[in-house]
Amino acid sequence: MNIPRDRLTVRFARSGGPGGQNVNKVETKVEIRFVLADADWIPLETRDRLRHLARGRINREGEVVLSSERFRSQSQNLADCMARLQELIEAASRRPKRRVPTRPTGASRARRETGKRQRSAKKSARRWHGGDD
Numbered sequence: 001m002n003i004p005r006d007r008l009t010v011r012f013a014r015s016g017g018p019g020g021q022n023v024n025k026v027e028t029k030v031e032i033r034f035v036l037a038d039a040d041w042i043p044l045e046t047r048d049r050l051r052h053l054a055r056g057r058i059n060r061e062g063e064v065v066l067s068s069e070r071f072r073s074q075s076q077n078l079a080d081c082m083a084r085l086q087e088l089i090e091a092a093s094r095r096p097k098r099r100v101p102t103r104p105t106g107a108s109r110a111r112r113e114t115g116k117r118q119r120s121a122k123k124s125a126r127r128w129h130g131g132d133d
C-alpha cells in the first residue's frame with residue numbers, strides 16, 4: 001500500500017540517551033502521527049483491525065503515533081518509522097483465519113475419561129468406609 005506522506009504529521013525532536021554533543025544539537029528522533037478515523041487511504045475494514053492491533057499506539061485524540069530514535073540520522077529514523085507503519089498496515093490488512101470448530105478425537109475423550117476415573121478413585125480412597133474394628 002502506498003502511504004501518502006502529505007496525510008501524515010511528521011515531527012522531529014532531540015533523541016534521548018547517550019551520544020555526546022550530537023544528541024544535544026541535532027533533532028534525529030522522528031514521530032509520525034495520523035488520525036485513524038480520517039485515514040480514508042486505508043480501507044474501513046483494515047482501519048477497524050488496525051484500531052485493535054495498534055491500541056497501545058493510539059492516543060485520546062484518535063491519532064496513531066509511531067516514533068523512532070534507533071539511528072543517529074533523521075533520514076534513517078524517518079525511513080524506519082515509515083517501514084514500521086507499512087508493516088502495521090499490512091498486518092491489519094490480512095484477514096484473520098476463521099476458526100473451524102472441530103470435535104474432540106476418540107483418543108482425547110478416552111484420556112479425559114481415564115483421568116476422571118483416576119481422580120475419582122483417589123478421592124474415594126480418602127473417604128472413611130467404616131472399619132470392622
